[in-house]
Amino acid sequence: KTLLLVATASAIHNNLSVKMLDPSRIAESVSVIHGGYINVIPMRTVDTTSQYIPCSSEAAQKYAASVMQVMWCYVNFEAVLVVAGSVGLQVFDCDSLELRFSHACRDVPEDREHFARGLAHTPGDYICVGNNSGIVRLFGTAEGGSLMFIDRKQFHG
Template structure:
């Protein structure tokens, strides 16, 4: 695969140095395409996909001033409401995209009994539930009530360190934290239940996580490594929590991985880092059939084992650039965008047609 620069989208501000600093509206449930959202300290800039450099002054942009430091943004649909979800140092803010980004819900994540300083990590479950992480390691669950209004449902303390990112696939939720721990949980009727957790891997912090279209868990670390886990593969640990064994490890970057994105309808994983590199990975799944009882007269037994391979299919280095965000623009992975610290542009790339 070979990608080339398609266009640059102008932002009336500069991109802040926070991980996962770009959100693209690729939801199939959205009525209109508002495009991109990036964080500029206490402001979220929302621009349209048609806002290219040549006509940047002609297309209006929404500037959402939260009056507090923003940590992450995500487009999602809750019930019948198309939302832009913002986490910040005060908690959670939800904007209605179909009503000129009217603020429809806020939740202060501060708890006098818990040392909570900010919210970070957002994941949505197919129009039904919204999960938000917190600096004390807890996860809050929100969802629409009978009247379609967003309400608080549940809170669970799954981590011993601040949560850095979360991602979801069907009923599975993956969350990671600054200690390097990854937790797999499941949601049932608005309640989270822990399934398994990984080990610390030397204490390097997790910075970003994604779930692929087949449900594999990809986690990026501060050391530049990407590790993958399979929710279906767990080490049973008796009465204690089950352990998530690593199935793939990649020395993906030389410095901290700041953002990853998985294509919704393709086996592609995009990663960017502080090392100025953009990389696109191809995830391939094969099945190995192992026969047992070959040397005895017992009936033949077969064990089917899934096997994952990761192949680098594209890489590009932009000198003296600290990338802080990336996301696929199209569901098939044919286009993606990146953001860089202290830049005024969102750069879009498209695959070259042979």
């Protein structure tokens, strides 16, 4: 299948993520980074058009948002699109692609630029994300199933 992109994909590592259906391991959709946007392209249905998701927040209006990494994973038995970038961590609902959770992951003063990069999904519904200050944050699910911040770790050599 030929994929039609809305714009040129960003020339960075981890600029593409494939959402796989378990257990068949068939690609359901592909997400591609385009600067501060993500293009989600459906793979299984021909008649469905791709969706273009802007990644921004009210606090990020001072500068253009940029996306560093995307990842599809299952949290609390639901597929979600996890995004790391200049606005921090963002988690989008799989079906409607609406923002469900956001965390700035900021460890520098407000006047300095920061970004989150380095996503990992661990067993037990945990998401880890690093940032440009060398901090790794751990997020997990609360009793109601929503995501919450759990811990912050800094490497000391």
